[in-house]
Amino acid sequence: EDKVVQSPLSLVVHEGDTVTLNCSYEVTNFRSLLWYKQEKKAPTFLFMLTSSGIEKKSGRLSSILDKKELFSILNITATQTGDSAVYLCAVEKGTYKYIFGTGTRLKVLA
């Protein structure tokens, strides 16, 4: 059975800390992996990863994919309270079929 597993399920850190969120997957016919940030609204797209070993960066956020070991990490450096959200990982299986992980709930304390 296809699955996408995120860890940890939740995390509490202080402002300024660096966090690493994990997403591992077992999906046949992998095409891409996506990261989303969700606050109390529709999820916001962060990154789309298709190739192993190529880091994508956007400000304090970065992500990388390892297609051999079947995982991705999302790093957030110098965290701020505005980073508090649920971070979702989704894997595109085949064409236009998505399997979401359960999410990691991040809380950043001032």
Next chain:
Amino acid sequence: DAMVIQNPRYQVTQFGKPVTLSCSQTLNHNVMYWYQQKSSQAPKLLFHYYDKDFNNEADTPDNFQSRRPNTSFCFLDIRSPGLGDAAMYLCATSRDLGGTGGRGGYTFGSGTRLTVV
């Protein structure tokens, strides 16, 4: 099995001719989303409904409208399709906006591929 069903799977429409794509769900989820996905790109959120509450993304063109007559159905109306609107359109649902993924969380339909001629 509870599902998100999109009809039709493939739709061909003429340039400028209004077209409606449909989505139905048996999950009784509160939130329904419409995404547009073009080749090799991530899905782009167009809008979503939380119950009857409509939320448009800032960069969604006016050409795209949506209706949700009841919990189970949601429609995407493209008033005057252009060639640039050819894409896969994905409907998704989630129980709420609290960020719950995985089982019982986000569920995508199989999509409608729109061709504009």
